[in-house]
Amino acid sequence: MFATYPPAGLARRTESLSSSAIRDLLALTARDDVISLAGGLPATDLIPIDRIAAAAEAVLRTPDAVQYCETAGHRTLREVIAARESVERGGVSVPTDTVVVTHGSQQALTLLAQALIDPGAVVVVDEPAYTGALQVFSIAEARIEAVPITETGMDTDELDRRLTAGLRPTLVHTVANFHNPRGVTMSEQRRRHLAALADRYGFWVVEDDPYGEICFAATDPADGRGTPPPPIACFGDRVIRLSSASKILAPTLRVGWFVAPPAVCAAVELLKQGADLCGSSMTQLMTADMLGDTGWLAVHLGTLRREYACRATALTDALDAEFAGLLTVSRPTGGMFAWATFEDGTDTTALLQVALQHGVAFVPGTAFGSDSRYRHSLRLSFAGSTPTVLADAVRRLGAAHSASARGL
Numbered sequence: 001m002f003a004t005y006p007p008a009g010l011a012r013r014t015e016s017l018s019s020s021a022i023r024d025l026l027a028l029t030a031r032d033d034v035i036s037l038a039g040g041l042p043a044t045d046l047i048p049i050d051r052i053a054a055a056a057e058a059v060l061r062t063p064d065a066v067q068y069c070e071t072a073g074h075r076t077l078r079e080v081i082a083a084r085e086s087v088e089r090g091g092v093s094v095p096t097d098t099v100v101v102t103h104g105s106q107q108a109l110t111l112l113a114q115a116l117i118d119p120g121a122v123v124v125v126d127e128p129a130y131t132g133a134l135q136v137f138s139i140a141e142a143r144i145e146a147v148p149i150t151e152t153g154m155d156t157d158e159l160d161r162r163l164t165a166g167l168r169p170t171l172v173h174t175v176a177n178f179h180n181p182r183g184v185t186m187s188e189q190r191r192r193h194l195a196a197l198a199d200r201y202g203f204w205v206v207e208d209d210p211y212g213e214i215c216f217a218a219t220d221p222a223d224g225r226g227t228p229p230p231p232i233a234c235f236g237d238r239v240i241r242l243s244s245a246s247k248i249l250a251p252t253l254r255v256g257w258f259v260a261p262p263a264v265c266a267a268v269e270l271l272k273q274g275a276d277l278c279g280s281s282m283t284q285l286m287t288a289d290m291l292g293d294t295g296w297l298a299v300h301l302g303t304l305r306r307e308y309a310c311r312a313t314a315l316t317d318a319l320d321a322e323f324a325g326l327l328t329v330s331r332p333t334g335g336m337f338a339w340a341t342f343e344d345g346t347d348t349t350a351l352l353q354v355a356l357q358h359g360v361a362f363v364p365g366t367a368f369g370s371d372s373r374y375r376h377s378l379r380l381s382f383a384g385s386t387p388t389v390l391a392d393a394v395r396r397l398g399a400a401h402s403a404s405a406r407g408l
């Protein structure tokens with residue numbers, strides 16, 4: 001039916017569109033015989049189906065749930081989020097009007113990029129970076145500048161040097177808690193440094209935080225805290241903080257949000273009017289019902305943390321045993337990902353093809369940035385599989401590695 005491809009008549013911006021390597025991989029790994037450690041999917045077996053059903057039943061009886069809502073989100077949910085954010089920020093009051101609810105935090109990234117970035121503007125990202133952010137910023141025709149991630153988050157000293165040398169970003173995007181894909185958490189010192197740089201040079205910081213609640217071990221070696229340091233937003237006014245219900249409740253709700261100064265909220269609201277008029281009142285009210293049920297939520301988050309901790313240990317212990325010295329593996333303290341690097345020169349993009357034949361999938365390091373330094377690295381998600389399945393996945397990976405080393 002569609003004889004010619006690419007069809008004539010598409011806009012110029014579509015020429016630079018490229019598909020996310022991870023989204024493409026999801027299609028390949030949907031096969032029943034593949035154990036996928038590739039996607040950033042939360043554990044399906046830990047999604048609170050019964051509580052979601054109860055929330056749906058409860059809110060559906062209210063007329064609001066079946067109607068359009070305000071573009072910035074249903075006020076009930078915005079109030080719940082504002083209250084939660086105030087707690088996150090150590091009791092500093094977060095006004096409801098500074099909260100905007102979006103269709104997942106991915107839409108927050110898209111709309112913020114439209115509101116804040118002119119074509120050709122410089123956007124700083126982590127290296128390696130969250131691929132969804134790379135996609136958004138390249139669609140916005142930003143000039144992307146990558147700053148390396150260290151064990152304590154984005155290397156703000158390196159950013160400082162580049163700023164001193166004349167770099168003038170409009171926006172810096174970072175995943176400060178349990179980084180996707182590296183797994184590390186930004187130290188308080190770096191958070192303060194980044195916020196101070198934003199004030200000095202007048203750029204926005206987008207603090208993208210879908211994983212902060214999934215903390216299961218001490219993240220700050222200095223004081224042995226079990227939770228990440230305070231949000232970057234505690235240390236400056238030019239910080240826009242994003243979060244999401246996807247990893248703690250369910251991705252299907254498509255509820256994300258951000259907190260930003262009123263002028264940014266107002267601009268995004270206008271863009272969102274054009275994009276979708278408003279989000280789903282139904283899933284927003286369901287999310288408010290669940291996030292507002294603090295007793296239930298504490299128990300649910302406790303279950304997630306315990307189970308994810310157990311899965312993370314199962315994966316990293318199995319990798320250590322299988323590859324003994326050939327693979328350096330991170331020790332996750334939260335989130336959903338382990339990051340590993342082969343010490344024997346294995347190219348993980350090539351290994352993936354063999355791994356798929358052996359029934360296991362991961363994301364090769366090169367998917368997260370242009371730097372060839374990640375050729376030997378891979379991201380593995382421990383979230384979606386039980387310890388027994390993770391052990392099986394690692395055995396398959398070991399077999400794939402041996403086969404590829406023998407050139408099979």
Ligand code: PMP
Pocket residue numbers: 040103104105106107130132175180208209210243244245246251255256
């Ligand atoms: N930011 C980061 C760092 C992510 O890892 C993800 C999802 N993988 C998102 C944003 C978007 O998530 P959602 O749209 O489901 O809220």
